[in-house]
Amino acid sequence: MPSAVEPSPSASGPRPLPVYFIGHAGVGLLFDESPRNHVVQDNLRAIGEEIRAITPRPKAILTFSGHFEASEIHGPGVIEVNVKKGTHIQHDFVNDFHDSRPSVYEYEWPHTDAPELAVEVWRHLGRAGIKAKRVERGVDHGVWVPFKLMFPAEGEDAAPLDVPIVQVSTFHGYDLAAQIRLGEAVAALRNEGYLIVASGMAVHSFEAIASIRDAATDAERERVRDLVLAESRAFDAALRAALAAKGARAREQALLRLAADGPALRRCHPTVEHFTPLLVAAGAATDADEAVPLGVNVVEPGMSYLNVRFA
Template sequence: MTRLPALFVSHGSPMLALDDGLAHRFLVGLGRVLPRPAAILVVSAHWETETPKVSAVERPRTIHDFGGFPRALFEMQYPAPGAPDLAARVAELVPGTQVDPARGLDHGAWVPLKLAYPQADVPVTQLSVQSHLGPAHAYEIGQALRPLRDEGVLILGSGSFTHNLHEFRSSVQEQPPAPWAVAFADWMAQRLEQGDTAAVLDYRNQAPFGLRNHPTEEHLLPLMTVMGAAHPGETLAARHRSYTYGILAMDAWGTAQAA
C-alpha cells in the first residue's frame, strides 16, 4: 500500500470555501495530486478538548461554527461518510483517547475538504486538539499516528500558519501582508525546511512576533501533529505559501523525503 503523506493546511476564513484566491485554487487542485486515501483523519483547530477525542459518527453532520457570513456559506453541506473504524484505530494508537459518538465536521475540516474532495466520497473523521498541553503534546500525538500513513489514511492538520483575528483591519482579501506576519511565517518556513523540530516547538520563545501571530495556540497545533507524523528521513516541505487579508499566512506543508 502506498504511504500517504501527512499534510498541514491553513483554512483561513470560512469564506475560503466561496472566494477565489491563491489558497482556494491550491486546495481545489490538492486532491488531484495526492494518492487517493482510503480515509482521512482531520486534526482541526476548531475542536478543542481536555483530553483527545475522535469522532465515530457514521454520517457526520456539517457544522457551521461561525457567524456573520453570507447565507450561501450556511447552506453548504459536506455529506462525506464517517470513518468509525478509523476512529477505533486512532483510539488504539493514542492511549486515553475518547470516542465521541456525535461530533460532526467543523469548518476546519469541511472547508478544505470541500475544495480538495468535492465529491465527498472519502470517509472522514476528526481528532481534537489540546491547546492547554502545548506543542510538544501535539507532536507526540503525531508520532503515535504515524502508522496510519501506511494504512491508507491521509492525516490532515487544519489550522492557520498565522492567526491573530484581532489584527483584522480590512475585508480586502488581496493586500500586502503585514511585516510582522511575514517575519514569523518566513522564520517558521526556514526552520521547517531545516527540520529544526526543537525550534518550531519552542516558537513562542524563539520566533519573531510569535505571540502576536498566535495569541492562542490551537491554530498551530495541527502543524505540530503533522510534524510528529513524519517518519525518520522525512522533513516538511512547502506545498503552498500565500497571504490573505494581509495577516493570515495560508501556508500548506507536507511530509517529504529530506534532501
C-alpha cells in the same frame, strides 16, 4: 509529481502515506472573488488533485483541525476521537452571516465517515500511551470548507472524496510539545492506510486584524497595517525556515524554538489552536520526510495560508 504522492516500494517496504498541513481559511474561502482568494482556492484544489492521485487509495483521511480542540472538561492530556455515525457539517463561523450572507448556512458537503475506523484509531492512541475519549460531533469548518474545494461533490468539476474521514482532536491548552507527541503517536497509522491532513493556519490573528480596523485615522490604520503585515511575513518566513530543518527531531525542535518566542507567537497566534495542527503534522513526519511548501505563498495582515506536504 506522482513520485511525491504515490507510496513506492523501498528496501524496508512501501513508503508511508504523506502528511499534509493546509491553511483552511474561513467560509469566505468559498465565495470571496478577490484575486488573493482565488490563489488560496487554486492552492487547495491542487492538493486535492494530489490526494486523489495517491495509489493505492488510503482507507481513510485522519484529520486534525484548529476547530477541534479537546474539551477542557476532560482535563489536560486527553484527546477526543469522533466516533459518530452520519456526521453533519457544522456551520461554526466566527462571523454572523444571517443578515449579510444567509446562504452559507445552506452549504453542505457530502462525505463518508467510518466509526469502526475511528474506534481503531482510538485504540491505537491508547496503545501509544495517549489518553483518548470517544465523542460524537459534526465536521467543523476547518475540514469541510477546504475539503469542499479540494473534493467538490457537485458541478462539472465534481471529484468527491472517495474515502471516509476520521476526526481526531488536538490537545486542549498550551503544551505545544504534547501536540508533537500526538503526531508521533499517529505516525505509524501512515503505514496502515491513513492519510493525515492537519488543518490550521500558519498565522491567525483576528486580534491583529482588529487593531487595523480600530485605528483612529487613515494614516494610523496604514501604519498599523504595515506593522501587522511585516509581523505576519516574518513569522511565516521563520516557520518555513523551521520546517526546512533536516530530520524529524531538528524540525520539531526548530518549531518549538519558534513557538518559545512568546511575543512573536502571541502576535501571530493570540490563541494557539490554529498553530497546533502544524505541530501534530510535523510530529507525524519522520527523518525520511521532507517538508515541502505547496502552491503560491499568500500572506496578508494577520493571516498566512501556508500549505505543506511531509513526504
